[in-house]
C-alpha cells in the first residue's frame with residue numbers, strides 16, 4: 001500500500017448496526033474517551049470527528065453515527081454513500097444484532113463505495129468476562145454461545161473481506177485499535193482529490209437532485 | 215389536575231426547575247429556579263387567573279371560548295401556557311380529552327391484556343429516553359414504567375406504526391405533564407390527526423412510490439402501476455424536502471452556503487421533526503414550542519427551524535462543513551431564548567408555500583398507497 005503523497009487524509013466513516021449494539025458508545029469512547037451507562041438513543045444521525053496519526057500520515061475521521069432501527073433505514077444511504085470506511089457493529093450477547101450486521105454488510109457490498117474499508121465490531125466484549133466467571137460455576141450455555149458467535153463472526157468477516165475485532169466501549173478494549181486498523185487500511189493515494197471532501201460528493205448530489213427515494 | 219409534580223426524589227446532583235440533572239458547567243439560566251420579584255410573581259398570578267377563567271372548571275368553558283375568540287386564544291398560547299395548567303390545556307387543544315372520553319377503558323385494555331411485537335425494542339430504549347431527568351432515571355421506577363406502558367399501548371393500538379425510536383421523547387415530554395392514559399391519547403390525537411393532519415407518517419415504515427418505468431399497458435387504455443419502491447418515514451422525507459426549499463427561499467445566502475458545504479437538512483433537522491424539538495433541545499424552549507405546536511400544528515416546527523437559522527445566519531455562512539454541522543446542533547444560548555426566538559418564528563409565513571411544496575413533493579414522488587390506487591383507474595392514455 002502506497003504511503004507516500006498525501007500526509008493528511010480526510011476520511012468519511014459511518015457506523016451501522018442494530019439499536020443498542022453500542023455505536024454511539026464506541027464513537028464517544030473514541031472521540032472523547034468516555035463511557036456513559038445510559039447513552040441517549042440516537043435520533044437521525046450524529047456527526048463527530050477525530051484525528052489519528054498512523055505511521056507517516058494523519059487521518060482525520062469524519063464520523064457519522066446513525067440510528068439503528070430498521071425504520072430509519074431510508075435515512076442511512078445518505079451517510080454511507082461515498083464513505084471511505086464503515087464499522088458495522090453488533091452486540092456479542094445478542095444473536096439478532098449479528099444477523100442485522102450481516103444485512104448491513106450485504107447492503108454496503110451492493111450499494112456502497114466498492115473500495116470501502118469495512119470493519120466488523122463485536123461490541124460489549126466485556127460481557128464475556130463477567131459471564132465467564134458465572135458460567136464456569138454453573139455451566140450455563142452462555143459462554144459456549146458467545147464463543148460460537150465469535151467464531152462465526154470471524155469466519156464471516158474473512159469470507160466477506162472485512163476485518164473483525166471484539167470491542168468494548170465500556171472498558172475501551174480495542175476501540176482505538178479498530179479505528180487505527182481502519183486508518184492503516186485506507187488507500188493512501190487519493191488522486192485528483194486534494195481536499196478530501198470529494199468523498200462527500202455523491203451523496204450530496206443525490207440529495208440535491210432527488211431528495212430521497214431514488 | 216393530572217399534572218405530575220416531581221416528589222422529593224433524593225438525587226445527589228442539583229436539578230433544574232423541570233427536573234433535569236443540571237449539567238455541571240453550562241448551567242442554563244432559564245432552567246434555574248430564579249428568585250422572582252414580587253411584581254413578576256403577581257403578573258404570573260394574574261396570567262394564571264385569566265387562563266383559569268378561559269378554561270373553566272376542568273376545561274368546561276374551553277370550547278366555547280375558542281369558538282368565540284380563537285385569536286385571543288392563539289395570542290395567549292403564543293405567549294406560553296402557564297406551567298401549572300399546561301397538562302390540561304394541552305389535552306384540550308390537541309383534542310385528546312375528547313378521545314379519552316369517547317374510549318373509556320381502552321387504554322387499560324391495551325396495557326394489561328395485549329402483547330406487542332415491539333416490547334423488546336421499547337425496553338431497549340426506555341433507560342435511554344431523557345436519561346438526565348429524575349422521573350426517568352430510576353430503573354423500573356414509575357417514570358420508566360409509565361413510559362413503557364404508553365409506548366407499548368401505542369404500538370398495539372397502531373400496529374402499522376408500532377414503536378419507533380423518537381416516539382419515546384414525545385411520550386416522555388407528555389408524561390411530565392399528565393397521566394399515562396392522558397399521554398397515550400394525546401399521542402393518538404397527534405399521530406392519528408384529531409385536530410391537525412395526522413403525523414403518523416413520521417414513523418411509518420413506508421409508503422409506496424410509483425415507478426413510471428414499471429407502468430405497463432393492460433389494454434383499453436388502462437395502465438397498471440407497479441409499486442416497487444418504498445420510502446421509510448415518508449412524512450420526515452416530505453418535511454425535509456419542504457424545509458430545504460424554505461431555507462433556500464428565506465435565506466438564499468445560507469442556502470447557497472449549505473449547497474457548497476454539502477449540508478442538507480436531514481443532517482441537522484430530522485430530529486426536529488421526528489421529536490418536535492423534544493430531543494436534545496433546551497426543555498423550556500421545547501415546552502413553549504409544544505404549546506404552539508398543539509394549537510397551530512406542525513408549521514411551527516418549520517418556523518422555529520427557520521428562525522434559528524435566520525438568527526445565526528451571519529455566523530453560519532462563514533463556517534466550513536464540520537464547524538457548520540456542530541453549530542447546527544449546538545445553537546448559542548441567546549438563540550434559544552423563547553422570547554427572542556418565538557416572536558421571530560411567528561413573523562415567518564410558511565403556510566402557503568408548505569401546501570404548494572407538499573403538492574410538488576407528491577407529484578415528484580408519487581402519493582401514498584391509498585391515494586395512488588385511485589390514480590390507477592384514472593390513468594387512461
Ligand SMILES: Nc1nc2c(ncn2[C@@H]2O[C@H](COP(=O)(O)OP(=O)(O)O)[C@@H](O)[C@H]2O)c(=O)[nH]1
Nearest residue numbers: 019020021022023024025037039124168169170
Ligand atoms: N457492557 C457494555 N455495555 C455497552 C457497551 N457499549 C454500549 N453499551 C451499552 O449499551 C447500550 C446501547 O449503547 P448505544 O451506544 O446507545 O448503542 P447504539 O444504539 O448502537 O448507539 C447503552 O446502555 C450502553 O451503555 C459495551 O462495550 N459494554
Ligand SMILES: [Mg+2]
Nearest residue numbers: 023024041042
Ligand atoms: Mg446510538
